Amino acid sequence: MGITKTDSYTDQTLALASIFKALGHPARIAILAYIAKQTACICGDIVAELPLSQASISRHLAELKEAGLIKGTISGTSVCYCIDETQLPLLETFIHQIKQLQNQTCCA
Amino acid sequence: MGITKTDSYTDQTLALASIFKALGHPARIAILAYIAKQTACICGDIVAELPLSQASISRHLAELKEAGLIKGTISGTSVCYCIDETQLPLLETFIHQIKQLQNQTCCA
DNA sequence: ATTATTCATCGTAATATTGCGATATAGAAG
DNA sequence: CTTCTATATCGCAATATTACGATGAATAAT
Numbered sequence: 001m002g003i004t005k006t007d008s009y010t011d012q013t014l015a016l017a018s019i020f021k022a023l024g025h026p027a028r029i030a031i032l033a034y035i036a037k038q039t040a041c042i043c044g045d046i047v048a049e050l051p052l053s054q055a056s057i058s059r060h061l062a063e064l065k066e067a068g069l070i071k072g073t074i075s076g077t078s079v080c081y082c083i084d085e086t087q088l089p090l091l092e093t094f095i096h097q098i099k100q101l102q103n104q105t106c107c108a
Numbered sequence: 109m110g111i112t113k114t115d116s117y118t119d120q121t122l123a124l125a126s127i128f129k130a131l132g133h134p135a136r137i138a139i140l141a142y143i144a145k146q147t148a149c150i151c152g153d154i155v156a157e158l159p160l161s162q163a164s165i166s167r168h169l170a171e172l173k174e175a176g177l178i179k180g181t182i183s184g185t186s187v188c189y190c191i192d193e194t195q196l197p198l199l200e201t202f203i204h205q206i207k208q209l210q211n212q213t214c215c216a
Numbered sequence: 217a218t219t220a221t222t223c224a225t226c227g228t229a230a231t232a233t234t235g236c237g238a239t240a241t242a243g244a245a246g
Numbered sequence: 247c248t249t250c251t252a253t254a255t256c257g258c259a260a261t262a263t264t265a266c267g268a269t270g271a272a273t274a275a276t
Contacts, residue, residue, distance in 0.1 A: 055267075056265050
């Protein structure tokens with residue numbers, strides 16, 4: 001069947017797109033890489049590491065959090081952000097499927 | 109060292125972000141999935157499959173192409189679009205690294 | 217209690233994306 | 247040459263994103 005003109009995108013398509021969208025900005029890639037790299041989970045040091053204001057970093061963190069890619073824990077006056085792995089398999093599965101489904105003889 | 113306020117993002121970060129950005133729209137996810145699914149590589153049937161105008165589809169295809177995720181081959185008056193796998197390993201590597209670097213004891 | 221620190225949110229300006237109709241381009245068919 | 251078919255591109259309007267200063271909220275320190 002596939003997608004027709006009358007129905008919209010599937011939930012899965014929408015979910016994938018929103019996760020990819022969250023990764024579609026260099027600041028958020030850098031933030032994610034930074035958080036993953038730290039042995040102890042770091043909060044506002046990101047502000048010191050990236051060329052963005054505290055307000056902008058906070059916004060990017062909120063977007064990553066909303067996409068389920070990180071989670072934040074309040075500890076005193078600061079917030080500790082960590083990787084949330086739960087969404088990553090979705091991306092891996094999608095990429096795998098694309099690779100596997102691809103027809104090798106296409107456009108030969 | 110990491111990223112400081114004075115230098116911008118690394119080339120790798122920018123490259124990753126632009127690929128993810130290209131995937132950050134449901135129409136482009138659907139297009140990619142559709143192209144991958146076809147046994148013969150299909151061109152403008154996508155227009156019939158998605159709830160978007162021909163102009164919009166063409167725009168999305170151009171973005172996927174610019175991100176290196178698909179490639180188009182002209183055959184007569186139509187264009188045959190196919191998956192270009194070359195960028196996918198970058199995404200896989202990034203996701204793997206995030207998973208591996210992540211500190212399990214973070215935010216315990 | 218006052219002040220400092222850390223982070224989130226608001227308001228706003230600048231910029232980018234999205235979608236579509238109209239139009240252009242290029243090859244196929246007649 | 248004219249016409250049809252398949253795509254791409256232009257121009258425009260609507261919407262979304264991004265960034266930042268200013269401000270708010272909450273805890274820590276004095």
